[in-house]
Amino acid sequence: MTGLTVKLLAMIDALSVPDGGFSVDPVTGADVRSGYAAAVHTECERVLDHPVAVGDLIAYVARYADVLTLPGSVLGGWRDPETGKVYLDVSVVVSDYSIAVALAREAGQLAIFDFAAMESVRIEYGARVAA
Template identity: 65%
Template sequence: MTMTLIDWSARISAMADALSVPDGGFSVKPDDGSDVRAGYAVAVHPEHERIFDRPVTSNDLHEYIAQAKDALSLPGRVLGGWHDPATGRVYLDVSVVTADLSEAMTLARETAQLAIFDFSAMESIPVATPVAA
């Protein structure tokens, strides 16, 4: 599916709306704008993480996509956004989606993430810290 500029504008507006509610968010395939529907999303490019202490606008999303376009063009990457219910902060990131919870947690710890997103439960899962031996 190829999206027109008008379709992308509407899609980006909907993504900004999704970030307006606590624990709201999205994971979108950058090639066609479709939602990811299965697996666990993990932000894997900390250098592209952006944190906002205010509501995120469509303009913010347009700017972020332009800045992160190289990472978003890598195979298997998705555009992610999350509204942390505990702090009210909004995070934008470049993520991967894996079907394996253990792999997702390992990737999340390696990149110092607070949470991953479970699409089957439609909720965030806090990242468990490894237990010292």
């Protein structure tokens, strides 16, 4: 197997568990390991209700290559533990929790990802939590 195939299979494996996911630098292929990820390019969000395949990831990257090459862009994937749906998106990673929450709220996102805790954090909107 090539290095790319191994990486794609690892990304798919990460999406196979509830609250699993990945954030990958699209230029280097390195996993993001610190900060808070927030999906900010809502036009790039794709929601899948089936198990993700290598072809899904390749098609997604090909479709949004122009956005993924913008400075600071990160390829993200997340499996919502409540619905089992998989979200593919273009995210940014910031070091400040409050900024990540503000970015996610502005984009109407369900959650951000906290790399220190290695878990998603649901975003609250007023008196309710996004569902």
